[in-house]
Amino acid sequence: MIGRLNHVAIAVPDLEKASATYRDVLGATISAPQAEPDHGVTVVFIELPNTKIELLEPLGENSPIQAFLDRSPSGGIHHVCYEVDDILAARDRLKEQGARVLGSGEPKIGAHGKPVLFLHPKDFNGTLVELEQA
Amino acid sequence: MIGRLNHVAIAVPDLEKASATYRDVLGATISAPQAEPDHGVTVVFIELPNTKIELLEPLGENSPIQAFLDRSPSGGIHHVCYEVDDILAARDRLKEQGARVLGSGEPKIGAHGKPVLFLHPKDFNGTLVELEQA
Numbered sequence: 001m002i003g004r005l006n007h008v009a010i011a012v013p014d015l016e017k018a019s020a021t022y023r024d025v026l027g028a029t030i031s032a033p034q035a036e037p038d039h040g041v042t043v044v045f046i047e048l049p050n051t052k053i054e055l056l057e058p059l060g061e062n063s064p065i066q067a068f069l070d071r072s073p074s075g076g077i078h079h080v081c082y083e084v085d086d087i088l089a090a091r092d093r094l095k096e097q098g099a100r101v102l103g104s105g106e107p108k109i110g111a112h113g114k115p116v117l118f119l120h121p122k123d124f125n126g127t128l129v130e131l132e133q134a
Numbered sequence: 135m136i137g138r139l140n141h142v143a144i145a146v147p148d149l150e151k152a153s154a155t156y157r158d159v160l161g162a163t164i165s166a167p168q169a170e171p172d173h174g175v176t177v178v179f180i181e182l183p184n185t186k187i188e189l190l191e192p193l194g195e196n197s198p199i200q201a202f203l204d205r206s207p208s209g210g211i212h213h214v215c216y217e218v219d220d221i222l223a224a225r226d227r228l229k230e231q232g233a234r235v236l237g238s239g240e241p242k243i244g245a246h247g248k249p250v251l252f253l254h255p256k257d258f259n260g261t262l263v264e265l266e267q268a
Binding site for chain 1: 137147228255258
């Protein structure tokens with residue numbers, strides 16, 4: 001069912017500093033920061049030859065990554081995102097297998113403009129998993 | 135400098151159970167478990183079209199992932215591994231930029247038979263970074 005690894009998301013407290021680390025220390029190609037007010041984050045994309053890393057900084061009140069940064073103030077890997085061909089079929093299979101889909105269970109439009117779902121970390125070895133329709 | 139994302143490593147307390155989750159719930163292609171006594175882990179590879187996920191279970195005394203699982207008993211994302219063309223050149227650049235290389239600073243032969251280094255998570259937003267010579 002799962003296809004490509006779409007991205008690894010890393011929550012950071014200071015996006016400018018984190019971007020500079022990836023650019024200057026690791027020599028990576030980074031995008032300009034992109035505010036995503038609907039998702040409560042500002043994102044910098046690190047383009048790798050086969051996938052991307054997304055550096056996420058909280059934006060506005062009630063950012064979905066604020067609680068994570070409260071627990072881990074220096075940041076850390078927040079989630080992994082796998083692509084699926086059909087997000088509704090994926091959701092139904094997951095539910096049949098007893099996995100918990102976060103929120104209402106209905107896909108939302110994610111930061112890339114495609115339908116996404118998040119799965120409960122307790123059902124996936126402490127890993128928050130995002131599924132994005134390819 | 136950094137190239138492909140070689141893998142994302144997820145530490146798990148029960149490799150058989152975690153493998154079944156990836157196989158049955160997420161529908162992924164998984165390898166047979168592979169003991170790596172020199173690295174203190176047993177690994178299952180999850181092959182995705184563009185990269186791989188490595189599920190790691192502690193093996194033997196002094197496993198390098200035991201302390202992580204003591205802190206996070208249900209598991210979690212342990213590290214990301216980026217490929218570099220020349221690991222010694224990468225190390226020298228990192229040191230010049232003030233990043234800390236773990237251990238002696240000399241590359242060791244990693245689980246894939248290639249030279250690897252680990253970088254201090256405090257220098258990379260709480261993310262343990264492995265570099266592997268491509």
